Amino acid sequence: MPVPRGAGSGEGRCPVCYTMRMEITALRYGDNFIYLLQAGRSAAAVDPGAARPVAEALSAAGRRLELILLTHQHADHTGGVAELKRALGCRVAGPPGGRPADTAVQGGETLAFAGVSIEVLSVPGHTANDVAFHVPAESAVFTGDTLFAAGCGRVLSGRAELMWDSLRRLAALPDGTRVFGGHDYTLENLEFAAFIDPANAAVRERLGALRRRAAEGRAFEPSTIAEERRTNPFLRCRDAAEFARLRARKDAW
Ligand SMILES: [Zn+2]
Helix, strand or coil: CCCECCCCCCCCCCCCCECCCCEEEEEEECCEEEEEEEECCEEEEECCCCCHHHHHHHHHHCCEEEEEECCCCCHHHHCCHHHHHHHHCCEEEECCCCCCCCEECCCCCEEEECCEEEEEEECCCCCCCCEEEEEHHHCEEEEECCEECCEECCCCCCCHHHHHHHHHHHHCCCCCCEEEECECCHHHHHHHHHHHCCCCHHHHHHHHHHHHHHHCCCCCCCEEHHHHHHHCCCCCCCCHHHHHHHHHHHHCC
16 A cells, blocks of 8 residues: 655645655646656656656656656646656657647556556547546656546547446546546536536545645645546536536536
């Protein structure tokens, strides 16, 4: 089990640090999250929308960026790639159909970083080519703009069925898998969840806990797949049609 180190005490530079083999750090860039995976002297970055926060964090930690993982091609997830690649010479893996990735990956493939396997999951729906990165050894999944804490991304590919199917596959990951989504819309998402599902005590509890954390200025903490299954209204739909209706309500909310 991951053991939070310094969680809530405000100590250290990292919003999220675990005493596992790999350390996962969340960097904020606007309302985006950029994640750093760090092990030994090596680091990987997920969806670096900007180069500077990544370069500064790695320089402070004395680590070398070896790999960039992209969940999709939107600029707020890829804006820092060219500069990081030019400055640090790392390899870039992401879905096909876009420029920044030099290695196109698709669902079913496995990447290696710091001796750990990273499974590529195909999760289209937000765009036509989104992928998620599942790191079973670290009980972590990086879900880009497909699955957010208590919410999901907008369906921009035009096919709610694809998004629904992708969300269901993410929801089938092991209960304890920590969810690292691409944006921090958690408060708004939980307020919507409480509005849609007022009888759900787990939603109310989660919303209350988040407000307390925010009032105390505490750092980001990932949710788990089990928590998402209990409280994320998009994972609680019965079918693709119900999902499409709910997504349309959230778009207009
Ligand atoms: Zn996006």
